Amino acid sequence: MIGLRAGQMEMGQLGQWGWLSMDQDLVAMISEIIEGKGHRLYGLSAVNQRAHALQAAWLAEQAGCDAALITACLLHDIGHMVHDLGDDPAKDGIDDMHEELGRRWLMRWFGPEVTEPVRLHVAAKRYLCAAEPDYFSKLSSDSVRSLALQGGPMSEAELSEYRANPFAEAATVLRRFDEGAKVKDLATPPVAHFLPYVAACARQSSQGG
Numbered sequence: 001m002i003g004l005r006a007g008q009m010e011m012g013q014l015g016q017w018g019w020l021s022m023d024q025d026l027v028a029m030i031s032e033i034i035e036g037k038g039h040r041l042y043g044l045s046a047v048n049q050r051a052h053a054l055q056a057a058w059l060a061e062q063a064g065c066d067a068a069l070i071t072a073c074l075l076h077d078i079g080h081m082v083h084d085l086g087d088d089p090a091k092d093g094i095d096d097m098h099e100e101l102g103r104r105w106l107m108r109w110f111g112p113e114v115t116e117p118v119r120l121h122v123a124a125k126r127y128l129c130a131a132e133p134d135y136f137s138k139l140s141s142d143s144v145r146s147l148a149l150q151g152g153p154m155s156e157a158e159l160s161e162y163r164a165n166p167f168a169e170a171a172t173v174l175r176r177f178d179e180g181a182k183v184k185d186l187a188t189p190p191v192a193h194f195l196p197y198v199a200a201c202a203r204q205s206s207q208g209g
């Protein structure tokens with residue numbers, strides 16, 4: 001159903017949601033994905049995908065980040081929620097490439113201020129493991145497991161390339177919230193609280209071409 005709706009939007013055929021504006025339709029779809037697919041556990045951690053997304057966005061909002069970074073935090077793992085590889089492909093040694101899947105899914109509605117931090121959030125983990133000697137020791141067990149599948153800490157050449165990306169700083173900030181967003185039973189605002197940020201970014205992107 002979710003994929004069908006996305007396809008309908010791409011073709012400008014909104015079907016039963018045709019009376020809604022694009023922004024309303026988009027935020028409703030994103031809300032449905034997080035609420036509907038968010039029950040999947042977040043790797044080996046004690047939280048599910050929904051709680052993880054909300055905690056990451058909540059950390060960004062509390063830190064005073066802009067709407068684009070709050071949106072990127074909320075949606076950084078949406079790639080895990082829009083594939084059919086099961087709840088935890090990493091346990092079978094499969095890297096679902098969720099950062100690239102997420103970028104491609106999101107770029108239909110958002111600009112690089114949202115999609116680039118999402119694309120780079122795995123690279124940011126590899127960056128921090130190489131650039132900050134004590135970062136690896138702070139990683140949760142699921143992050144250590146996925147790090148190996150994702151290529152391990154960056155090489156010197158990769159560090160230089162990463163730092164040259166204009167969205168590297170935002171991705172690194174996102175990555176710190178990502179790692180912090182695994183607290184069991186932490187109370188956060190609901191998905192609806194963050195949807196105005198999502199709508200604002202989509203609107204800005206479409207206005208800005």
Ligand SMILES: [Fe+2]
Binds near residue numbers: 076077121
């Ligand atoms: Fe991720």
Ligand SMILES: [Fe+2]
Binds near residue numbers: 076077
């Ligand atoms: Fe994450």
